[in-house]
Amino acid sequence: MIQLNWRTGIAGLFAGTGIALSMTASSLAQEINNPGLLVHAADDEPTTLDPAQVEPGEGGETVILQVYDRLLDIGPASPELIPSLATKVPSTDNGLISEDGMIYTFPIRGGVIFHDGSELTAHDVKYSWDRAMAMDLPEGNAGALIDAIDSTDVVDDYTFRVALKEPSASFLNSVVVSMVASIVSEDAVEANGGIQAGSPNTFMAGNMVGTGPYKFAAWNRNENIQLEVFDAYWGDNANLDVRIEIGGDPDVRVLGLRAGEFDTVETDPSFIADLEGAEGVTIYSGGLLLEPLHIGFNLNIPESALPDEDTIPANFFHDPRVRQAFNYAFDYEAFLNGPLAGYGEFNSHYIPIGIFGHDENAPRFAAQDLAKAEELFRDAGYWDEGFSVSVITEEGNLFALMCLVLKDSIEKLNPKFRINVLAVAESVFDDAHSQNPLEYAMWAKNADPAADPDFYMQAYIHPDGEWGEVHGFSNGYRDGEAVASLIDQAAVELDPGKRAAIYSELQTLLYEDPMWLIAAQEGVVMAHRDWLKGFAMQPLWPRPSLKFALFNK
Amino acid sequence: MQLRDYILRRVIILPILILGVSIIVFVLTRVGGSPIGIYLSHEMTPDEVAQIEARFNLDQPVWVQYIYWARGIFQGDFGWSGVAAAPVTDVFPNKLAATMELAIASGLVAVFLGISLGTYAGARRNRLPDHATRIVAVSGASLPQFWFGILLLIVFWANLGLAPIGRSDASIWSSISHPTGIYTVDAILAGSISAFWDAIWHLILPALTLGYGATAIIARMMRSSLVEELQQDYVDAARAKGLAERIVLRRHARRNALVPTVTVIGLTFGFLLQGTITVEIIFRWPGLGRWMADSVLRGDQATLMTYVLFTSVLFLLVNLVVDVIYAYLDRRVTLGK
Numbered sequence: 001m002i003q004l005n006w007r008t009g010i011a012g013l014f015a016g017t018g019i020a021l022s023m024t025a026s027s028l029a030q031e032i033n034n035p036g037l038l039v040h041a042a043d044d045e046p047t048t049l050d051p052a053q054v055e056p057g058e059g060g061e062t063v064i065l066q067v068y069d070r071l072l073d074i075g076p077a078s079p080e081l082i083p084s085l086a087t088k089v090p091s092t093d094n095g096l097i098s099e100d101g102m103i104y105t106f107p108i109r110g111g112v113i114f115h116d117g118s119e120l121t122a123h124d125v126k127y128s129w130d131r132a133m134a135m136d137l138p139e140g141n142a143g144a145l146i147d148a149i150d151s152t153d154v155v156d157d158y159t160f161r162v163a164l165k166e167p168s169a170s171f172l173n174s175v176v177v178s179m180v181a182s183i184v185s186e187d188a189v190e191a192n193g194g195i196q197a198g199s200p201n202t203f204m205a206g207n208m209v210g211t212g213p214y215k216f217a218a219w220n221r222n223e224n225i226q227l228e229v230f231d232a233y234w235g236d237n238a239n240l241d242v243r244i245e246i247g248g249d250p251d252v253r254v255l256g257l258r259a260g261e262f263d264t265v266e267t268d269p270s271f272i273a274d275l276e277g278a279e280g281v282t283i284y285s286g287g288l289l290l291e292p293l294h295i296g297f298n299l300n301i302p303e304s305a306l307p308d309e310d311t312i313p314a315n316f317f318h319d320p321r322v323r324q325a326f327n328y329a330f331d332y333e334a335f336l337n338g339p340l341a342g343y344g345e346f347n348s349h350y351i352p353i354g355i356f357g358h359d360e361n362a363p364r365f366a367a368q369d370l371a372k373a374e375e376l377f378r379d380a381g382y383w384d385e386g387f388s389v390s391v392i393t394e395e396g397n398l399f400a401l402m403c404l405v406l407k408d409s410i411e412k413l414n415p416k417f418r419i420n421v422l423a424v425a426e427s428v429f430d431d432a433h434s435q436n437p438l439e440y441a442m443w444a445k446n447a448d449p450a451a452d453p454d455f456y457m458q459a460y461i462h463p464d465g466e467w468g469e470v471h472g473f474s475n476g477y478r479d480g481e482a483v484a485s486l487i488d489q490a491a492v493e494l495d496p497g498k499r500a501a502i503y504s505e506l507q508t509l510l511y512e513d514p515m516w517l518i519a520a521q522e523g524v525v526m527a528h529r530d531w532l533k534g535f536a537m538q539p540l541w542p543r544p545s546l547k548f549a550l551f552n553k
Numbered sequence: 554m555q556l557r558d559y560i561l562r563r564v565i566i567l568p569i570l571i572l573g574v575s576i577i578v579f580v581l582t583r584v585g586g587s588p589i590g591i592y593l594s595h596e597m598t599p600d601e602v603a604q605i606e607a608r609f610n611l612d613q614p615v616w617v618q619y620i621y622w623a624r625g626i627f628q629g630d631f632g633w634s635g636v637a638a639a640p641v642t643d644v645f646p647n648k649l650a651a652t653m654e655l656a657i658a659s660g661l662v663a664v665f666l667g668i669s670l671g672t673y674a675g676a677r678r679n680r681l682p683d684h685a686t687r688i689v690a691v692s693g694a695s696l697p698q699f700w701f702g703i704l705l706l707i708v709f710w711a712n713l714g715l716a717p718i719g720r721s722d723a724s725i726w727s728s729i730s731h732p733t734g735i736y737t738v739d740a741i742l743a744g745s746i747s748a749f750w751d752a753i754w755h756l757i758l759p760a761l762t763l764g765y766g767a768t769a770i771i772a773r774m775m776r777s778s779l780v781e782e783l784q785q786d787y788v789d790a791a792r793a794k795g796l797a798e799r800i801v802l803r804r805h806a807r808r809n810a811l812v813p814t815v816t817v818i819g820l821t822f823g824f825l826l827q828g829t830i831t832v833e834i835i836f837r838w839p840g841l842g843r844w845m846a847d848s849v850l851r852g853d854q855a856t857l858m859t860y861v862l863f864t865s866v867l868f869l870l871v872n873l874v875v876d877v878i879y880a881y882l883d884r885r886v887t888l889g890k
Contacts, residue, residue, distance in 0.1 A: 045636065045637070045638060046638060047635065047638045048638060055594040055596075056596075058594070138597060138598075138600075138601030138602070138604040138605055139592070139593075139594055139597070139601070139605070198604065198608075199608070205638070206638070206639060218723075218727065220839065221637040221638065221639055221644050221647075221839070221844075222636070222637060222648075222839045222843060222844055222847070223719070223720065223837070223839035224719075224723060226723060226727075243723055245719070245837065247837075247847070248834065248837045249834055249835060251703065252703075252706065252718070252835060252837065255703075255706055255707065255710070255711045256710075256711070256718065258711055259710055259711035259712070259714060260714075261710070261717075261718065425590075425850055425851060425852060426590075426850075426851055427590030427591045427593070427635075427851045427852035427853075428586070428590055428852065429590075430590050430593040430594060430597075431586070431587065431589055431590035431593060434593050434594075434597045434598075434599065434601075434602045435599070436598070436599040448596065459596075466596070466598065470598075
């Protein structure tokens, strides 16, 4: 009797499960989960929600984009600037940029209300920018403002004026639309700690008072961030409240999308294969991210600093033939079709595709050429004796895979060549990576995104720029002065045609004298539920390049 | 020595032990390297790194850093968690409550299922139910938690939509206050049936995943003990008196079989706490386990030091209490001179 009951129970369980499966599968296909709410599964927890503290490319920028406004914005369809809290985009034609390119005037929108109920004026704009510059936090991006701005002025309650230190062709695209230039409520900041030079504001790091389409509701650490529609928004109101689910296992995020629990998920392109053909899931792809995936060559290695297994001399990368050989040897196709799952483009230049100044006709490394690589290594004198060199990167992501492709490419070329991939925890990498001089010959990461070529040129190419100085580019450029001169000319050249010609010349020059190995430009790809309407991505917006206010269900 | 003097002496020694533990925790953590990495971004210049070091007093000699840390602890400041992007003190209590709730729920699952299955199998030795229970027990002990958890997620969350993920429905969670941080208790205190049901609903899958392994151990222990008890003379005597088999089993044999099983249950709780790391990651449970795993991987030393210090001090306190109870209960214990 007992056995009969037991068997009957098991059989019933299976039957019940089968029925439930079939019923639920059919109902899942029809129902919209969480109506009125957008659930986005994010990769990372923000480190701060304060525009003055947030690091470019970091998770906090995703939330800041939704809750704060800036003077200008970039629309979803094109890289053109559009008005936001400023009612006009300054130009020399409309007289809002002075003839000498030094003074920018922004007419400020009236009737804009902060989430705390206070009204926006030009004083808030000045306060927001001055605050970021006064705090000048090392983890933040205040340098973008400080480097460009000489002074800020309130002309009247609805007119804000900025004087630059020198003419800048990239001020609007690189500075005004950046997250550090977001407009915060002066009342809210002053009521909660005010401004302290060099110190973060704890209140603003965990709370937000902006003018954007969303107001901040809650941040449950390691769990979720909740945003609510701001009904008094000056523009078109958002349609859905938002819950950003933080972190967790990537497989679970993919499962959640399939289950309809999440509406959008952040994943590596390698996870897209798991979602192809999934019912109710749309895979969006189009355009490219503006964060070239790169491997840096260090030309400024201190004596005896390299890992023990490295046999290269300190001046290994001083020789442009070696840098070129690495670029020729890399298996671009394997990287693009493997880790990137085909979502991306070959672009070995430091001006990404989609950015002003990118010259699609400039010569580039786009295919593996082992014969050319061998010839260059032979000329440089490393073919017979071989070498061993380490590349440091973060573990468990695209960067580590990029290094493994490099390892395969170089070691396939000559058994005497050895690449040691040091895949370490992010904090260990950041610690190693922030040293100057850098104690590794190579490292792998991606660039920060920007809307203007000047950012990339200054940070990654200029011999006196951020990485030029750390990597000792002046030790290796065939003609470093020419590179520096062209970059400096382009930075202040206001004629687009002349500026584009300068960048074109730079790209040709840098093909012969590469300072980086750029593996690919990653494609924009994201999976979302079918029921999500109005889906759009704009690579010029911070990752994951989404504005939730555009969506509906 | 009087018991009162013994307690006094142990309480006086306690701060010294905690001081020693804090030094060991600090030194061991620093052996792993500087804690600066978690506060850095990869594009920082050396000047910017120096500013960050100064902000967290990491530009000072190590012993001065220890003093800053220890002084902070006395002031209730356990440092800044780079992983949680908040003061450790603000985050720790809620995470601890979430983990304790999960561990206790898993424990209840394991105890209820373990004793039930063990009794069922023990009473039907070498029959089909006994073999079936053995299969359940062996699979529970051998299935990797992460695999079993993902399997449950695929079936009950992703395909059937019968169970949720995470700890709560955000709107229900925010509808009540959380004085204890333990969702089920807070829901009862708030008198909210919907919140209580939401808490239980979210607990089921992770508690089942975590409790399954422990269920297996308890069930096997219970089964063996019961089989042994059922062979004792007093069981025969009870049967000879004409007692129903059900009463012999429940009132006599099972009660005695529970004694060794309860010992195993106590030990199992430690196993459950360890297991929360995997389960919290898979089920997006916002507890200490997931936070600690992130902290270890990302080098968040402020969080790790707090956790290790907390568990060490807890261990010292529990030891003290156990010793005192032991001394009280068993007067043969020598209390020292």
